[in-house]
Amino acid sequence: MQLEDRMEESRARPPRGLPQVKPMEAGPPVVSSRPESQVVFDLENVEVFYGTFRAVSRVNMKIFRNEITAFIGPSGCGKTTVLRSFNRMHDVTPGARVAGGLRYRGAEIYGPNVSATEVRRRIGMVFQKPNPFPKSIYDNVAFGPRMSGTNSKADLDVIVEKALRGAALWDEVKDRLKASALGMSGGQQQRLCIARTIAVGPEVVLMDEPCSALDPIATARIEELMRELKSRFTIVIVTHNMQQAARCSDRTAFFTTELDSKSDRRTGTLVEYDVTTKIFSNPGDERTENYITGRFG
Amino acid sequence: MELDLRGSKAYADRAFRWSAAAAAGLVLVVLGLIAITITGRSTPVFRQMGLQFFTTTRWSPADALFGALPFVWGTAFTALIALAIAVPISLGMALFMTQVAPPGIKRPMVYLMDLLAGVPSVVFGLWGVLVLSQLVGLGRSFMTAGIILAVMIIPIITSLSREVIETTPPGDKEGALALGCTRWEMIRAAVIPHSAGGLVGAIMLGLGRAMGETIAAALVIGSALGQITIRPFAPGNSMPAVIANEWGEADALHKSALIALAVTLFIITVVVNLIASTIVQRSMKKAQGL
């Protein structure tokens, strides 16, 4: 009897070993669901195929405006695959196909006649390895606006400064805007890539493990930057560092792999998606709990 | 008794090593011999003409007057025409194969290029003189020679350009696409800046090949003498062509003049090829070291 009582007790208590979650410092309280007008991405049974192989199965979720949403999970679970489907990056992979309904503020991203270029103007992306162009800092940031037709130096100056300030890089580079971007440190390059992305004027910034190539100090600066950017953009970030997700995000989606009974290979699947504090303190699914407490992954 | 670990095979082993080294050294020997012998045999004409050999424009074996300038010009002019035609086509082809073509189309393209590269130059020359030059307006001229040479150097420029372009880091291309670039804008922003150096090298290698190509040029260039003209449809001449065409009936002095032309051609093509391979190698190394 005593043993069973103790087991009852431990099940009621939150499992040990969960990372401490600091409450969000700013912004409105995050509720479980928000009105339709605040939905930025609406995924309905989204699946991603590489040829006949189903890499990601049946994702259903809504991503909300001006929040930071984190995708976490073990490697190969499809979190990056889902992220890249938001801005149609799979178009460049031969044989890749996205099925299901993926709507950006009501418009089907994979609808007929949709132009990937138009999608990407509204949904930007920052990559794992910083990839500035071999041009000057100024030209990197001005690249997007120039492409859209802004050519007057006065206009470009304003846009470049605003973007660099937004990326918390202005003070460091304002005296050497003409210097080559490749001469900067990794953390600076990544912030430059962020500046370059926001200079285009998107609504969403996708981030694919933006800090994994950076040292802890640079990482902390980027995380701080993310919190500032939240007020102007919607941010979706893939991270293999769940403490980062716990620190920075409003909502977290946990993905994992499942054995696909048909193909005998592992398919990525969305396990749980909820407000971050809930995921990390009282996850609903056992798999989430196992990942978070480090029992696997 | 001391333990002798040398073994009886030591001699055979060393002999093998030395013969291998000798085989490798043959390259140096042959190259050196080439340089020495052709320079040596060309001295008679330099004794006759001095350095004016390079500046005189008249070439008249009957008068023992030999001016190399028209042929040097002809070689350069034909090569320029060939490049003007071949470079845009080769670059377009290379970009198509690397950036546009779906995988199923790429392989037949590679075979296409290999096929083109495999046709012997004399067959191109035959086609040039019996088919191409019969076409309206062409005849045997700089232009016809330029076209044939262009066709012959396209495979080499394309395949080298492809190699260079394929070293573009995919992260750079993705970054450009993610900013909303069209395909061409992405190529301009990520592929070309990265490949520019290597592409120059590839083009120069094509140039070297065009200048040295003998037989096709000899058949279609027209074997005109003397004038330095910029009219592309005029019949012309080039160093390799005149050597091939006039050798049969040349006397000793004439022969030495032709050999002197060969020396000039040798030096020019070697220099161009060297610069070109250095550029290409350095660009490939840079791409891998990054």
Added chain:
Amino acid sequence: MQLAQQEQAAAPPDLRAKQSWRSVKSLIMTGLMIASVAAVALPLVAVVSAVLRRGLAVVAHDFPDFFIKEIPNIARRPGGGMGPAILGTLMVTGAATLIAVPLGVLGAVYLHEYGIKNHFSRLVRFMSTVMSGVPSIVMGLFIYIVWTLHFGYSAFGGSLALACLMLPVVIGSTEQMLKLVPHHLREASYALGSSKSRTILTVVLPAALPGIVSGSLLAVARAAGETAPLLFAVGAANEYNPHLFEEANTALSVQIFGNATSSFVAAQDRAWGAALTLVLVTFLVTLAARVFTARIARKR
């Protein structure tokens, strides 16, 4: 450019392609790229079809005697064949291969197995690149000076010239193949007590063999089509001459060159027939090289 943010409260965004100069420009550029593919295909098709059409007309008319008959000494005379030239090409190229391939393979063995980083090797590699850029006519003149002047015209002189052209190619491609042989094969052989030379002969070369054969075959295909060196070394005989070292000889490439400029249709016809033969020979050799390359791929 706060486009997206302006759209925020509005209806679903219009994601269709906008009519803009940018997308048109990209389309034009893609069109140009496709045009360049056509520009490459066009002359290839033109040349191959001309050779096939005109060559077949001549060869099929007299099949298979075309490959056996003598070359008429009087250019005007129709008929005849390219027998001597075929024999000549086979002899000259065959002898050149026998010279260039063993020497080239041996040289590459030194470069990769013995002296991979030393100054001598670097010099040889550098000079090999230089040598591969030597125009074939210069090579022909070289052989004229060192061989023909002393020994007269012969098929062997031509072989020497072709061997010089083939050598850098064989060295280069063999070295590539040797690089691909995994090092642990060599180590296993050394560990069993085998000497370096023995390891090379019994382990490394057999492992690299398909690639070496393939590379050499490609060099052979190129050499078979060379004309300029042969003009200075082999002469332009028309009779059968099965002797490698004596007397002038001929080859398909030389015949094509000579007959191309003839004003007699009969001679031109023979040139087309010879061209077809040469292209077929080159094609078969290249095909054989591909077979060996495929063998390597299959072994992986």
